[in-house]
Amino acid sequence: MKFFLGSSAFIFMVALLSVQGGLTSCTKDRTIYDTVTVEKRDTVTVKDTVTVKDTVTIQDTLMSEAILTGNPWKLQELRGLDEYLPLYYLRGGSANTNNFDDEYYVFNTDHTGYEIDNDGNTHAIAHWEFSNTENTKFVFSYSIAAGNTTTITWDNLRFKNNAVYYDEYYTDLYIGKDFHGQGIRIPK
Amino acid sequence: MLIVVFSFVQGGLTSCTKDTTIYDTVTVTKTDTITVKDTVTVNDTITIKDTMLTEDMLTAHSWKLFEVRGVVEGSIIYYQRGGPAIDNTESFDNEHLAFYANHTGLLVDNAGASHVMSSWAFANPEHTKLVFTLYNNSTIQSDYTYDNIRYKNGNLYYDDYFYDNYAGVDAHAQEIRIPE
Numbered sequence A: 001m002k003f004f005l006g007s008s009a010f011i012f013m014v015a016l017l018s019v020q021g022g023l024t025s026c027t028k029d030r031t032i033y034d035t036v037t038v039e040k041r042d043t044v045t046v047k048d049t050v051t052v053k054d055t056v057t058i059q060d061t062l063m064s065e066a067i068l069t070g071n072p073w074k075l076q077e078l079r080g081l082d083e084y085l086p087l088y089y090l091r092g093g094s095a096n097t098n099n100f101d102d103e104y105y106v107f108n109t110d111h112t113g114y115e116i117d118n119d120g121n122t123h124a125i126a127h128w129e130f131s132n133t134e135n136t137k138f139v140f141s142y143s144i145a146a147g148n149t150t151t152i153t154w155d156n157l158r159f160k161n162n163a164v165y166y167d168e169y170y171t172d173l174y175i176g177k178d179f180h181g182q183g184i185r186i187p188k
Numbered sequence B: 001m002l003i004v005v006f007s008f009v010q011g012g013l014t015s016c017t018k019d020t021t022i023y024d025t026v027t028v029t030k031t032d033t034i035t036v037k038d039t040v041t042v043n044d045t046i047t048i049k050d051t052m053l054t055e056d057m058l059t060a061h062s063w064k065l066f067e068v069r070g071v072v073e074g075s076i077i078y079y080q081r082g083g084p085a086i087d088n089t090e091s092f093d094n095e096h097l098a099f100y101a102n103h104t105g106l107l108v109d110n111a112g113a114s115h116v117m118s119s120w121a122f123a124n125p126e127h128t129k130l131v132f133t134l135y136n137n138s139t140i141q142s143d144y145t146y147d148n149i150r151y152k153n154g155n156l157y158y159d160d161y162f163y164d165n166y167a168g169v170d171a172h173a174q175e176i177r178i179p180e
Helices: A002-025 A065-069 B002-015 B055-059
Strands: A028-052 A073-082 A085-090 A104-107 A113-116 A122-130 A138-145 A148-160 A163-172 A177-187 B019-043 B063-072 B075-080 B096-099 B105-108 B114-122 B130-135 B141-152 B155-164 B169-179
Touching: A073 A163, A073 B063, A073 B155, A073 B169, A085 B169, A104 A122, A138 A163, A163 B063, A177 B063, A177 B075, A177 B169, B063 B155
Parallel strands: A028 B019
Antiparallel strands: A073 A085, A073 A104, A073 A177, A104 A113, A113 A122, A122 A138, A138 A148, A148 A163, A163 A177, B063 B075, B063 B096, B063 B169, B096 B105, B105 B114, B114 B130, B130 B141, B141 B155, B155 B169
8 A cells, every 4th residue: 555655656746747748848839810901092083174165156257268168159148230230149039130049159179160150051260269368358260151251359258157258249351241249158 | 546647637738738829910902092083174165256236336426438349330339548549430538427326317428418317227136237218319318228237446347239219320339437
């Protein structure tokens, strides 16, 4: 019994010593990941310039070669004096002295052109040009008939609402008469 | 006894486990892009209008001719104030025209004779057409039309057409009048 106790104490001591050693060696590292989220505000400023063209009303637009040659021009209205005879025409009107329903002018970019009269005859324009810097005066050489040419002037030219307004004058050398009138032409 | 001791010690072994916390900071960058639309609206309004002729402008003073070009019953008429006499087919140096606020008026011709204007009125809301009646002599009157009126730089531009009941002639002309 004494031996048993003695051996038991011994074993206990050995066990304790052994366990103590085990205790010191059981320390363990553990990594904890601590996630830190950083939010970065990345502001992008987009300059979005919108140009709104508001109503542009230009009542007297400078007449240009581009406008003139842009399309054929037919008469909307013509009033004048052909030598001593009053002349009046309004497209669609009922009190016209002459008919210009089928008449029109073409001005080419090479400064030539032609008129188709109301009967379908062609009258060549050998040359046309603006005769002042404001483009309010326009002259052209017009073939009345074979071998007969006259110079026609369109004065006080205005371009309004897509129509050409002007005063027209010439001397018809073929018949020998003078003309002065006011005309409005619109694109054909 | 030994089993008890070992059991005890085993329990001690399980409880002796010790954590050492190592903080490993991981930075995660989240980019939060905000697009700010900075809309700039530019109104580009250009309004260019012809000056409308008003009654006040018309009646403010008398008007004298600066230039006339036209045809009177088959004859060319041309006049420019101060122009070469050889170019002017007739003189209007002394002629002037007055429109009164009471819608009457007076024309003084180049010879100095007065012609009463019995009435005048604008014939359209845009005031680009003006009609008036004028005495050619003491009894005969004629109607005159000024059409396509433009008021520019204080001057009047227009087309003039009429039938003169006294002389029995038609006329059509383009004219410029300036303040007298």
